[in-house]
Amino acid sequence: MTDYLTFSSNSLAFRAEQALLAAGMAVAVVPRPPGMVGRCALALKLPPGCLEGAQRLLAARRIPILKIHALTA
Amino acid sequence: MVYLDNAATSYPKPPAVLDAMRAAIERIGASPGRGGHRQAIEAGRAVFRCRAAVADLIGASEPERVAFTKNATEAINTALCGVLRPGDRVVTTDIEHNAMWRPLCRLARTGVEVDVVPAEPDGTVDPERMLRAIGEGTRLVALTHASNVLGALVDVRPIAAAAHAAGALVLLDAAQTLGERPLDVEGLEIDLLAAPGHKGLLGPQGTGFLYVGPRVDAIEPLTFGGTGSRSEEEQQPDVLPDRLESGTLNLPGIAGLSAALSYLAEHGDAVRASVRQRTAELVTGLSEIAGVRLLGPREGAVRAGLVAFTLGQTDSEEVAAALDQRGVACRGGLHCAPQAHRKAGTLDRGAVRLSPGPFTSAEDVETAIRAVDALAREVLP
Numbered sequence A: 001m002t003d004y005l006t007f008s009s010n011s012l013a014f015r016a017e018q019a020l021l022a023a024g025m026a027v028a029v030v031p032r033p034p035g036m037v038g039r040c041a042l043a044l045k046l047p048p049g050c051l052e053g054a055q056r057l058l059a060a061r062r063i064p065i066l067k068i069h070a071l072t073a
Numbered sequence B: 001m002v003y004l005d006n007a008a009t010s011y012p013k014p015p016a017v018l019d020a021m022r023a024a025i026e027r028i029g030a031s032p033g034r035g036g037h038r039q040a041i042e043a044g045r046a047v048f049r050c051r052a053a054v055a056d057l058i059g060a061s062e063p064e065r066v067a068f069t070k071n072a073t074e075a076i077n078t079a080l081c082g083v084l085r086p087g088d089r090v091v092t093t094d095i096e097h098n099a100m101w102r103p104l105c106r107l108a109r110t111g112v113e114v115d116v117v118p119a120e121p122d123g124t125v126d127p128e129r130m131l132r133a134i135g136e137g138t139r140l141v142a143l144t145h146a147s148n149v150l151g152a153l154v155d156v157r158p159i160a161a162a163a164h165a166a167g168a169l170v171l172l173d174a175a176q177t178l179g180e181r182p183l184d185v186e187g188l189e190i191d192l193l194a195a196p197g198h199k200g201l202l203g204p205q206g207t208g209f210l211y212v213g214p215r216v217d218a219i220e221p222l223t224f225g226g227t228g229s230r231s232e233e234e235q236q237p238d239v240l241p242d243r244l245e246s247g248t249l250n251l252p253g254i255a256g257l258s259a260a261l262s263y264l265a266e267h268g269d270a271v272r273a274s275v276r277q278r279t280a281e282l283v284t285g286l287s288e289i290a291g292v293r294l295l296g297p298r299e300g301a302v303r304a305g306l307v308a309f310t311l312g313q314t315d316s317e318e319v320a321a322a323l324d325q326r327g328v329a330c331r332g333g334l335h336c337a338p339q340a341h342r343k344a345g346t347l348d349r350g351a352v353r354l355s356p357g358p359f360t361s362a363e364d365v366e367t368a369i370r371a372v373d374a375l376a377r378e379v380l381p
Helices: A010-022 A051-060 B015-028 B038-058 B072-083 B098-108 B127-133 B156-165 B251-287 B316-325 B338-344 B362-379
Strands: A002-006 A028-031 A042-045 A067-071 B066-069 B089-093 B113-117 B138-144 B169-173 B192-196 B208-212 B292-294 B307-311 B352-354
Touching: A002 A010, A002 A051, A010 A028, A010 A042, A010 A051, A010 B038, A028 B038, B015 B038, B015 B251, B038 B066, B038 B208, B038 B251, B066 B072, B072 B098, B072 B138, B072 B169, B072 B192, B072 B208, B089 B098, B089 B127, B098 B113, B098 B138, B113 B127, B127 B138, B127 B156, B138 B156, B156 B169, B251 B292, B251 B307, B251 B362, B307 B316, B307 B362, B316 B352, B316 B362
Parallel strands: B089 B113, B089 B138, B138 B169, B169 B192
Antiparallel strands: A002 A042, A002 A067, A028 A042, B066 B208, B192 B208, B292 B307, B307 B352
């Protein structure tokens, strides 16, 4: 399974990407996952085992996550 | 040609600005926030980089609070029309640019109470007068950071403090100062900051932004439409910046602005010092020419990077045209700021404005002063 994060705006997705890349996580902005049609254009794909760390860091940076998606890669 | 019209728009731009705009068109091209293909993602990333750079520049901790506009005028209109409702009271000054004054006059016809505080004759704004005007029931204090005619800088901090004590918001028009002067929206507690990208920030025309601070609990957009987010909803998203950014953004312009901000991040101190020095040289040189009357603060006072003057009774457009013939590009007329000219007593003939930029040399200033001096000897008795 691969974890994806979505956000309420694309700007937040890029800000999250910037923050997590700076923390050494190999994240990437990718197209939105299934089930999110219309809600957002983009999502953030997390490397394996990074979900909790990413959540903590984004909370510390006050970057709200819209939804967490665990999908078969 | 000596270009001294940087208060209208900066010229030349750092070469990296053009390179970035060309790259945005040639290598990215896609629409930011519309679709998930790699080019669209790269376009979105380019927009975010600029948004984050603007936030860094103005001391905003949340880049989402920076909404791109096509210029400062659109940003000011968005702020005024977005927060003011019939019955609200707004406090402003009598030296505002038409970008502020015209929308306020329009809003006054819809029932917004506009209270105008007189500035001093040199364009300085007495904070005490502002404080006396700001009272309970004031929704917004809206003013320029520096008049585009008079150039005097406004001391924002006490005005913002008084506004917040009364429960009001603060809108600052930084069209003539951002890039030239440091501005910290969180430190100064500015709630709404409007600025162009193409003046002191050295970006391309067609760029600007509005910062919306956390005290602004609700802001109505000026434009409604597609945002690439919450597309299933009939109402405009309430999340920033999407709420204020309907339609396809100006990617080439924003990429150019991003490059300009990188240039300023590297050379900002030198840019600011150079503009201050050239401005001081203009003030000194012009003040020594018989028949020249300088507008704005006295010599040596803190001012934005512009110097406006009159030459005897000669129409300012005639002076500007004559200087153009002598190789000096500058602006005559009313500068879209009739209120400031009324204040200065120049509403009938306007004034000539010389405004240096970061690439203006001391020789350029000397050339301009010589041209004004020669013209003064020609036209004045």
